[in-house]
Amino acid sequence: MTTASERPFGLDVLRLPMPGQSLVEPDVIEVADPGSAAEPTLSAPVARVAADGSDRAFHRWMIGHHVTFGVWRMLADVLAGSGGTGSLSEADTARAAWWYDCYSALLLYAGSCTPEVYARSIRPRMAVKHPAFSGLWARDYEWVAHLLGRLNPPRDGVLKRALKRNRLVHMTVAQMLVPEGASLFKGHGGRAGNGVTDAERALFDEFFLVSRGAVTQSDFTAAMLSRLVAIRDDLVANPIDLRAEVLDMLPTGLPDMIDKLIVVVGETSTGVVGPRTHLDVDEVGIPLRRRTSLVREPMQAATP
Numbered sequence: 535m536t537t538a539s540e541r542p543f544g545l546d547v548l549r550l551p552m553p554g555q556s557l558v559e560p561d562v563i564e565v566a567d568p569g570s571a572a573e574p575t576l577s578a579p580v581a582r583v584a585a586d587g588s589d590r591a592f593h594r595w596m597i598g599h600h601v602t603f604g605v606w607r608m609l610a611d612v613l614a615g616s617g618g619t620g621s622l623s624e625a626d627t628a629r630a631a632w633w634y635d636c637y638s639a640l641l642l643y644a645g646s647c648t649p650e651v652y653a654r655s656i657r658p659r660m661a662v663k664h665p666a667f668s669g670l671w672a673r674d675y676e677w678v679a680h681l682l683g684r685l686n687p688p689r690d691g692v693l694k695r696a697l698k699r700n701r702l703v704h705m706t707v708a709q710m711l712v713p714e715g716a717s718l719f720k721g722h723g724g725r726a727g728n729g730v731t732d733a734e735r736a737l738f739d740e741f742f743l744v745s746r747g748a749v750t751q752s753d754f755t756a757a758m759l760s761r762l763v764a765i766r767d768d769l770v771a772n773p774i775d776l777r778a779e780v781l782d783m784l785p786t787g788l789p790d791m792i793d794k795l796i797v798v799v800g801e802t803s804t805g806v807v808g809p810r811t812h813l814d815v816d817e818v819g820i821p822l823r824r825r826t827s828l829v830r831e832p833m834q835a836a837t838p
């Protein structure tokens with residue numbers, strides 16, 4: 535087995551701002567080519583998914599988490615739009631629900647290997663990093679949970695239902711990959727109420743090859759798109775074989791969700807903000823089609 539710190543072939547470090555910090559204008563940080571700020575380029579081989587079974591599983595784990603972190607960021611931008619009022623507009627509620635469903639889709643992608651491969655190629659790498667390694671240490675999700683805690687979405691509304699679907703998908707992935715039950719965290723006496731330290735957040739970032747600092751909108755978009763395209767290509771080459779009742783937890787098929795993500799994320803490149811585009815939604819908050827008139831507005835800055 536490879537070591538915990540080994541970088542999967544072709545997977546770059548993902549640079550993200552700290553949660554709650556906005557993406558910056560290109561002139562705030564030095565960019566090699568100012569022209570690249572408006573048109574993000576797809577660095578094609580950046581995240582090509584490995585062909586070998588175990589390597590592919592680990593690569594999916596990493597790349598699936600990277601895109602999940604980006605999705606949490608975009609979800610947080612929508613949730614922060616409530617400005618502490620405790621409620622979101624109907625359109626933003628539907629958008630938030632859609633981002634949650636994207637998170638659910640990525641859980642299925644990241645965790646799509648067998649329990650044997652997970653036990654051999656993924657879990658030990660995290661355990662070497664820390665024996666109680668946990669998703670609780672994901673700082674971008676902490677921020678989402680914080681913003682969500684300020685809201686009071688209707689009990690049976692689209693957002694609550696997306697949250698329920700997400701919990702179900704998470705539990706299902708956990709059950710499929712670790713049928714015997716305990717997470718590393720709980721297996722090492724961890725208790726969620728004990729609070730998360732900065733050192734744990736940093737370990738989580740380090741394991742998932744995330745560095746923190748100023749990032750432009752176009753760099754963020756390019757990083758997401760290169761990974762999403764790699765996921766799309768991987769799903770074409772190696773379709774995921776999941777039980778129908780698991781896939782049914784998603785509003786549409788996994789490849790479809792990735793395709794939609796590519797479109798929505800792509801719209802963020804020149805200031806057209808994906809999560810803030812007008813989405814026509816059906817009764818469960820799933821975008822049916824995008825209107826041709828897209829809203830151009832600055833990214834909503836979240837206050838930490």
Ligand code: HEM
Pocket residue numbers: 599602640641642644645667668669670671672675704707708709711712715716717718719720726
């Ligand atoms: C597939 C990618 C995964 C992602 C992105 C993910 C993400 C997260 C996040 C953000 C949390 C903290 C917030 C929350 O409770 O929802 C969490 C907690 C948790 N996750 Fe996951 N998770 C993944 C896979 C798994 C797997 C394979 C297991 C199997 C054991 C698992 C079991 C748990 C448990 C039990 C918790 C509660 C805290 C703990 O015991 O560590 N998750 N996960």
